[in-house]
Amino acid sequence: MPVKTFRAALNEALHQEMARDPRTIVLGEDITGGKGATGEKDAWGGAFGVTKGLLDAFGEKRVIDTPITESAFVGAAAGAAVTGLRPVAEIMFVDFLGVCFDQIFNQAAKFRYMFGGKAVTPLVIRATFGAGSRSASQHSQALYPLFTHIPGLKVVIPSTPYDAKGLLIEAIRDDDPVIFLENKLLYDTTGDVPDDSYTIPFAEAAVLREGSDVTIVAVGRMVSVAMDAAKALATEGIEATVIDPRTASPLDTETILEMVEETGRLVIVDESNPRCGFAADIAALVAEEAFDVLKGPILKITPPHTPVPYAPNLEDAYLPDAARVIAAVRRVMAHGE
Amino acid sequence: MTDLHALPMPKWGMTMTEGTLVDWLVPEGALVEQGQEIAEVETTKIANAVEAPVSGILRRQVAVPGASVPVGGLLGVIGDAETTDAEIEAFVSARVSISAESDDETPAPRLVETVGGPINVLSLGGGAGIPVVLLHGYGGDLGSWMFNVDALASDRPVYAIDLPGHGASPPRAASELADLAKAVFQVCDALSAPRVHLVGHSLGGAVALTIASTKPERAASLVLVAPVGLGREIEAEYLTAFLAADRRRPMKQALGLLFSDPDAVSSDMVEGVLRSKRRDGVPQALAATLEGFFDPASGQTQELRPALSGFDGPVTVIWGDVDGIIPPAHADGLPKTSEVHLVPGAGHMPMMEAASAVNRLLTAHFSSADRSG
């Protein structure tokens, strides 16, 4: 089984889907890099290298570098989607959502519903997210709760290279608008990734570990934080189930509830801000549906309700880490004693 | 002279790095026979029993039930009555301080190029003996033989293959029984194995029978484990549920039907099957394969008893006596030259559910086949 990086897995997904379906195009800023300049073509292949090589393979009509005009090209991607293409548009940093959110949440997300079921909008918007790279407040946010909140959007957050490729292929083949979020610190992580094309269904959580004492739910880069915590807890005799929902919308509530039924305890690790965040949503859901099986309060490990700071010590304190998860699990294990 | 033997956590399958001791099956101080099952171990893939490597007294249960032990780590100590506790302590400390090797020598499966396309093969063993080719069943993969490959590899090459559209083998456009048999010929050619012992489970058994009837010169002997092709009846629920399942819960339910204890199906096993099935082209290939041997109205459509009767070489038939997929009664009325063994308490996967028993049957079959071949 070949081992590939998260970045390479995404690149492969794009290559394979663009080869399979001529209606698939990619557009965004510097997705090749060097357009109009005198030097190297495809100089960047995307700000994080995810789209490298696509220009050579598919040409400039299908691999489009755009001016820095998110509202125009994200809106154009929406318009193209509803008229017969399958565009994959990139917002370089999810933080730039602000300048094009209307096209996403008022246009693309709502065409199908407000046009009475006749529109099909097979749009994918890829965006990088996440703190930890010392990129400060406007280049480090998570923001997936904002998308999850919008009916009509699907929200995908892969945590491994295997998941990244399968979920991106699934997203491109999906006929609804999909926001595909890539944690920027995961691009260099590696894992087994088959050469074949494959898909992973949405609303299908990955159960990474099974244990009977506590259920830990985590997405994106927080999955590895949860797994580190689970390994450490195992040495104290506390066995944790770790679930990665993989898609915030649609959400695999069944698996979460199934696992909480078995353990009676839930801790959620999430790097989005706490107010109206992803963890808050899952906590409310479980509290409503599984109240009687809970042995203790549902605990959320999230950043504080602040922007992302710049100084390394502050940013490290901002992000959830395994120690905080372990402390939370111990706390809920001790509840009632 | 004291004689102490370590009981290590075994390695089952390529990806296993640790196991959990579920429980001891004998108390400390009990006399155990070599081969006797003395501990129940669970991995992320499956649960199975660990056998005593030697006869003696189980002097120390080092691991406690529920403990996670790395592969190679110390589960217990077998010795004689004379060994002192102090010597046992010393042995245990010394053993525990040896870090478990990450077993880089364990072979990994690899894609073998054949004239019809790549086939994933796990190759073990070696030597001059006639090779054994292991053929899994519908929806399975070479991991079905994870508890068997090591036992067979001591004196001959062992090839566990993923049939087209299964495991890591790409799907093929043509995937009915004859096509699967052709794939096996192709991979045997690629492995320079013109004549092999065929061990086939379920659909793999039907593939083995097809080979035996179309190209008997390539089959040195047959071991059929709950094979397709010897009767009409087959549990449609498994077939349709497996084909339809593209998510964890329904797949777990479908796979549970294969075992006498459905809890034997772990998340890892389910994930492995799903990963294979989610590849492009695989669901279509699996549907075509199914149509090749099953009709919802009439059940199994391939009549392979004549193939069995017509085969000259040694034949062993193994069946779990509580097989809920294909009834063990299909083993009735076979030619007297076929050796039929029922495995008590096993469902449709006796080679996993009762691995030690099946390994003994397999080893005996090959010894006998070598002598007569």
Added chain:
Amino acid sequence: MAAMQLPRERLREAYRLMRTIRSFEDRVAAEMATGDVPGNTHLYAGQEASAVGVCMHLTDSDHIASTHRGHGHSIAKGCDPAAMMAEIFGKATGTCAGKGGSMHIADLDRGMLGANGIVGGGPPLACGAALTARTLGTRDVSVAFSGDGAVNQGTTAESFNLARVLMLPVIFVIEDNGFGEATASSYAVAGRIIDRALGYAMPAAYADGTDFFAVHDVMEEAVQRARDGGGPTLLHIETPRYYGHFSGDADTYRTPEERAALRRDRCCLANFRARVTEARLLEAEELDSMDAAVAEVIDAAVAEARAAPLPDLFSLTTDVYVNY
């Protein structure tokens, strides 16, 4: 060909469409006054020649993106007035099954990408439809209708730029009715609308929006340019807006005299009638009989809309996604 040379059937069609829009909008205003129509509407009356002069060059495979003032564009693009009326009444038989309302009337089969409740929402979408045409190698074009308010929006500016950079087959039709809601464009628009095209090296043309023939002719050139791969054009069409911004707008920021003068002196239907009868292209009687026919169509549309059922409650949660 120049509009004055259009064959009779096409001239009749132009008149029929403009008259349908005018009657539709006047009737919607009347129905709104009864209190039986939910929400608000934004009426297009006065601007008919713009929609019709533009859309007569388009087929079902060309796309238009519209505005909140979209009834005129919808009718000109071929949407069924009865289905539109039903949609405005919020009925299950509406163009959007009652799920969208006046501001979201759409018919993708007719290339109508929807009226849009967001000022400036249309131009990027039209760029997208043009991108589809370019990618698939059709000779289709798209039109972004915008108002003098939307022309200031960042989305519009970005769309001009993107359309030029990618040489998209899109035509930006700025319908300047003098008001962005209650604020005059003479105040809110810096510089001249047509000059904005210069900033993007984009060809531009102006037409009096009460003159069907003028609109038709500037659009002809723009469509040809787009179909031939020559990229986008900006059309500045000046039109009157007879009603207030929305159905509840008392429109006191215009004097009653001003509003009356618009209807009297700047009417594209009257202008069309005068032109075609004088040039003996069409007879007054046939225009009159078309007026009557249109009135019947509108009456029927209202009757059907009133009689139609409201959407089933079940449809509240349908069509959020394709598969659930």
